[in-house]
Amino acid sequence: MRIGVAGYGYWGSKHVRVLSGLPGVEVTVVDADESRLAEAQRVHGPIVAVSSLDECLDELDGVVVAVPPAAHAPLALAALDAGKGVLVEKPLATTVADAETMVERARARNCCLMVGHTFEYNPAVWKLKEIIDSGELGKILYIDTARLDLGRYQNDCNVIWDLAPHDISIVSYLLDEMPDETSVWARRHIGRRHADVAYLRMTFPRREVSAYVHVSWLDPCKVRRVTVVGERKMAVYNDLSDNERVRVYDIGVDALESDDVHAMPVSYRTGDIVSPYIQHAEPLLVQDTHFVESLTTGRAPATPGERGLEVVRVLASTDEAAAPATAGRFRSLGTAS
Ligand SMILES: NC(=O)c1ccc[n+]([C@@H]2O[C@H](COP(=O)([O-])OP(=O)(O)OC[C@H]3O[C@@H](n4cnc5c(N)ncnc54)[C@H](O)[C@@H]3O)[C@@H](O)[C@H]2O)c1
The missing domain is CATH 3.30.360.10 (Dihydrodipicolinate Reductase; domain 2)
Known part of the structure; x- marks a missing residue:
């Protein structure tokens, strides 16, 4: 099985370490930053490393999305549209609308969508x-x-x-x-x-x-x-x-x-x-092993996209209150709906 890890930053590099150690799993590293690809090759030797998900999507069985949160939805949707199972780091998305679209798309494509609620x-x-x-x-x-x-x-x-x-x-x-x-x-x-x-x-x-x-x-x-x-x-x-x-x-x-x-x-x-x-x-090892099992068995993961959506709804409820934070005095920002 070949898993693409999109984002070889602080957290994505840990996914690559963990997934590379799983039996029967090979990893493709995807990062828009060439220096991060070079770092992946320095650490992992002859690992496949490419600069965009589009370049390797056809060869993958699953994708881990570990890029900054605002980029989760576009990469996850591209992977789901190609029929690939996806593990998306927390938070699933940065808007409720994006998270809903991801959940709906996974259902429509009958693909695994899992959120990385590591804890x-x-x-x-x-x-x-x-x-x-x-x-x-x-x-x-x-x-x-x-x-x-x-x-x-x-x-x-x-x-x-x-x-x-x-x-x-x-x-x-x-x-x-x-x-x-x-x-x-x-x-x-x-x-x-x-x-x-x-x-x-x-x-x-x-x-x-x-x-x-x-x-x-x-x-x-x-x-x-x-x-x-x-x-x-x-x-x-x-x-x-x-x-x-x-x-x-x-x-x-x-x-x-x-x-x-x-x-x-x-x-x-x-x-x-x-x-x-x-x-x-190691929780990340437990989580990524579970993702690979979900891809292999077709069984729903313990933290499906729907679970990520629930948490995004709570996060979004804080937005109205948190967005206007200013450098002024500490102020009560009220109750978010
Ligand atoms: N589960 C956890 O405990 C945990 C811990 C830390 C971070 N995270 C999550 O992991 C994700 C990544 O966080 P991080 O701290 O590693 O970020 P980071 O900034 O260290 O790394 C992000 C990497 O993604 C690359 N990137 C950005 N856009 C890209 C794109 N479109 N295609 C390919 N590569 C792209 C960047 O070049 C960078 O190397 C975030 O969603 C964060 O919330 C989860």
């Missing part, structure tokens, strides 16, 4: 979901996520479209539902284009849970954290931890009913902190 292929996220579903945490009160770093500033989208697809995908996967409302605070601090710090609040109606998402390209500390606060216990998934990615804290707070205004309003419970064993597997 849905992450064993630590699976473990966190297992813990939530077991009821160990009790009723979920809220979820908080932080995805912060210094960079990588993007040209064609703001920090929400760049980083929050991960958090929207993780939280909706954990809760088995999509949010019905999104509020956004966002601000651009550096450059003239896009908000680089944002806070989202999403409400999940069935579970009556709110999730708070903090994303930033402008933070001194790299943070990749999901905190799930339950009535009985709390769990923290720290993607940067080497061997304790998920910790379950047997702690909580109980309200004390008393008419005495001087009495303690709550009591605190503290207990063990447990870190469950999680089998190591």
Whole structure:
């Protein structure tokens, strides 16, 4: 099987590494930048490397689209029109209309369309979901996520479209539902284009849970954290931890009913902190292996285009609020529809 990887940048180069190691898979690297093609050949030796998808589409069985988000739709549609299965990096597209067209085209051509929601292929996220579903945490009160770093500033989208697809995908996967409302605070601090710090609040109606998402390209500390606060216990998934990615804290707070205004309003419970064993597997390897299996078997992937479209709808709901971010004072940008 031959897979074309469109975009040999930061992330596409990882797809090429992972796919090249899969048995029976050969890779064609596609990048509009000649220097990136030369780099692919330096790293991988005699790998086929071309400067446009059109040049190699006929020879491919599937395509991974790992170019900047605004270029996802045209490349994915070209691949689908040629009858090829496609794995598109997150976010699936930069508009709802494009994402809908991609999903419709995949259906019409009977082709696999998969979105690269990498964290849905992450064993630590699976473990966190297992813990939530077991009821160990009790009723979920809220979820908080932080995805912060210094960079990588993007040209064609703001920090929400760049980083929050991960958090929207993780939280909706954990809760088995999509949010019905999104509020956004966002601000651009550096450059003239896009908000680089944002806070989202999403409400999940069935579970009556709110999730708070903090994303930033402008933070001194790299943070990749999901905190799930339950009535009985709390769990923290720290993607940067080497061997304790998920910790379950047997702690909580109980309200004390008393008419005495001087009495303690709550009591605190503290207990063990447990870190469950999680089998190591590189999420991108799990994801790309699943894509190849979907191409081979014809079975729908776990994260089909429809899943990418759901997340794009949530991202688009933040646009109205995030677009007018100015260099002025921090302002509440309201509730997006
Ligand atoms: N799943 C994840 O965890 C994850 C992580 C990082 C990035 N991403 C996604 O991967 C994609 C790429 O991000 P990146 O950080 O690697 O970007 P990048 O800028 O580092 O690389 C993009 C590459 O695409 C090439 N390119 C642009 N337009 C092209 C075209 N029309 N045809 C061929 N090549 C073209 C550029 O020359 C560049 O080499 C984005 O969609 C991003 O959201 C996903």
